Amino acid sequence: MKRIDERDTMFARMSYRKGTWQYDDYYSKNKDKKEIDDTIREKPNICGPGTATYSPVNSPIADANFLFLNDIKKFSEGKVNPNKVDVDKKEMTKKLKGLTLHYGAALVGICSMKDYHYYSYRGRHSEVYGEKVDSNKHRLGIVFAVEMDKEMLNRSPQLSEVIETSNIYVKAAMIGMQLSYYIRLLGYDARNHMDANFLAVLPLVARDAGIGEIGRNGILTTKKYGSRVRLGLVTTEMELIPDSPTEFGLQRFCEVCGLCSDTCPGKAIPKGDKTLIDGDLRWQITQEKCYGTWRNIGTDCGICISSCPYSQGVKKSIENDDDIDEVLKEHEEKYGARPYIREAPEWLK
Numbered sequence: 001m002k003r004i005d006e007r008d009t010m011f012a013r014m015s016y017r018k019g020t021w022q023y024d025d026y027y028s029k030n031k032d033k034k035e036i037d038d039t040i041r042e043k044p045n046i047c048g049p050g051t052a053t054y055s056p057v058n059s060p061i062a063d064a065n066f067l068f069l070n071d072i073k074k075f076s077e078g079k080v081n082p083n084k085v086d087v088d089k090k091e092m093t094k095k096l097k098g099l100t101l102h103y104g105a106a107l108v109g110i111c112s113m114k115d116y117h118y119y120s121y122r123g124r125h126s127e128v129y130g131e132k133v134d135s136n137k138h139r140l141g142i143v144f145a146v147e148m149d150k151e152m153l154n155r156s157p158q159l160s161e162v163i164e165t166s167n168i169y170v171k172a173a174m175i176g177m178q179l180s181y182y183i184r185l186l187g188y189d190a191r192n193h194m195d196a197n198f199l200a201v202l203p204l205v206a207r208d209a210g211i212g213e214i215g216r217n218g219i220l221t222t223k224k225y226g227s228r229v230r231l232g233l234v235t236t237e238m239e240l241i242p243d244s245p246t247e248f249g250l251q252r253f254c255e256v257c258g259l260c261s262d263t264c265p266g267k268a269i270p271k272g273d274k275t276l277i278d279g280d281l282r283w284q285i286t287q288e289k290c291y292g293t294w295r296n297i298g299t300d301c302g303i304c305i306s307s308c309p310y311s312q313g314v315k316k317s318i319e320n321d322d323d324i325d326e327v328l329k330e331h332e333e334k335y336g337a338r339p340y341i342r343e344a345p346e347w348l349k
């Protein structure tokens with residue numbers, strides 16, 4: 001698989017300010033993206049005044065989480081204890097997985113990191129724009145999923161949604177910090193990949209470690225929690241025993257289902273069959289349409305997460321298309337077009 005350049009991701013593109021060399025460099029090489037990006041740049045910020053969900057008291061709850069994440073991202077890397085402790089890789093694999101779950105993750109796996117898991121170049125912060133990512137430094141990754149509250153996500157795209165996603169980004173960052181500090185203290189380099197400070201594409205890492213599959217909505221979807229999770233990753237030089245990818249039938253389910261595509265307010269999720277993209281047969285969302293919708297609404301939307309039957313819990317094992325039809329019928333009878341809680345929680349009103 002081709003490595004993804006972080007400079008092409010929406011968050012990176014939105015960080016390029018007019019008049020800076022990063023802006024000039026990027027759009028001189030990507031002329032086709034300039035007009036759409038300049039249009040999105042004109043829109044209000046997520047959680048900002050002018051968005052559909054803005055509240056001067058409640059929007060800063062999510063903003064505060066993002067601000068905190070930005071402040072602590074410098075702790076993602078750190079000094080390694082020169083006095084290395086000899087460890088057994090089987091024992092450490094068991095210990096680190098158990099510790100990750102104990103710290104609050106719902107699912108954990110070990111990934112044998114390949115080149116395509118890492119971005120080719122960094123882009124999200126001006127000080128590291130264009131920096132090459134070294135894919136050889138850490139060849140193992142502890143990847144984990146933290147569950148997001150179902151009721152909060154079922155209020156998507158209201159403020160409750162971004163309050164919960166930002167809350168779980170903080171939780172994932174904390175788990176990653178605790179693990180990476182521990183591993184470095186044992187004498188092995190380790191790095192926490194957290195919100196706004198990723199060197200790797202976490203859904204690909206999680207998929208290859210057997211945590212879930214990537215479906216039509218382009219998000220990592222797990223059998224138990226659907227796409228109602230945020231991911232965290234600690235990469236390390238420590239030797240561990242990697243897991244393998246697993247499948248629970250999501251690809252076939254997505255072919256029949258399409259609920260995320262039907263309910264997406266930005267029309268960003270494709271209908272129909274997978275297409276060949278960079279040599280890989282898959283669905284690909286239109287990130288400009290998705291992100292542009294976020295900037296109108298004022299949250300990171302989340303409708304494709306709550307719409308997914310797996311996010312509400314699919315208990316039935318899917319053996320054939322009849323089982324898929326049955327799950328979709330039950331889902332529609334229970335939720336209509338999609339699960340939706342109109343009222344904010346009492347404490348947020």
Ligand code: SF4
Binds near residue numbers: 263265294305
């Ligand atoms: S987050 Fe919203 S706009 Fe983006 S793909 Fe999902 S449903 Fe569509």
Ligand code: SF4
Binds near residue numbers: 217258260261309
């Ligand atoms: S809503 Fe349906 S099509 Fe979309 S990811 Fe979930 S299972 Fe797949």
